Amino acid sequence: MDRKEAQTLTGKQVMVDEQQDGIYYGELLEVVTEPRKPWRGIVKINGIDSLPKQHYTSEQFKIRKPLYDNGQVIEVIGSKISKSECADVHYNESLRQAIQKEINEATNEQSDLVIEILTAYLNTLSSETTHSFNGTSANVVQSYQFLLQELEQPSFDALEKSMTTYGVCHENIWQCHNSLEKQMQNGNRDDFRGVNFLMYKSESTVLVVQHHYERTAKHGAQEIRFDRFEMTTDTGVRSIMSYTNEFTKDR
Known part of the structure; x- marks a missing residue:
């Protein structure tokens, strides 16, 4: 060449x-x-x-x-x-x-x-669980993709927009503790509540996200969905973003 x-x-x-x-x-x-x-x-x-x-x-x-x-x-x-x-x-x-x-x-x-x-x-x-900016472990990626698929489109869009303001993207996922996935895998339930912990790492920023969630089936195909994302960077910048669907009240 x-x-x-x-x-x-x-x-x-x-x-x-x-x-x-x-x-x-x-x-x-x-x-x-x-x-x-x-x-x-x-x-x-x-x-x-x-x-x-x-x-x-x-x-x-x-x-x-x-x-x-x-x-x-x-x-x-x-x-x-x-x-x-x-x-x-x-x-x-x-x-x-x-x-x-x-x-x-x-x-x-x-x-x-x-x-x-x-x-x-x-x-x-x-x-081993080895991480890099372009080589996150397969288990982390799989768990993270499961979490994203559980978000309704408006919630997903809001999360993505907030990530962009901090200079990170989905490819920067570093760690993912997905408690929602574990609950869903542990049997048939109509109510799921808990917190997921996400960490993103780019060349300039570390962003930690606490994802508080609730999923409660009502009747028919209706389901109460509540998401709150609490974001904190390694420089101390914080923000909170919440999403509720049309079947959720008193939020």
């Missing part, structure tokens, strides 16, 4: 081939060009295609872990960079897939030792 083609990929997904040290996904942030010198790329790592080359012996095996961490910004020579067809990559998930690929390719000679150690590494990753 020449520097002219590389410049068209600025802001897009690319691959970085470190050969024996693994192959990685990342966003090409900048193309650095100097006269009479090979071009270089500034890349923000966000995924893994292949682990570093693993070295085996008959009696010992030590995992060579990825060269780069999630979100790490690196500068590499242009010859290592190529266009990627994968637009949506999540670091932890891609790491798990790379480890599983290594397990599947283990040869018969050292398969027992290699598989045992790699599987332990894989299980360790699966039990």
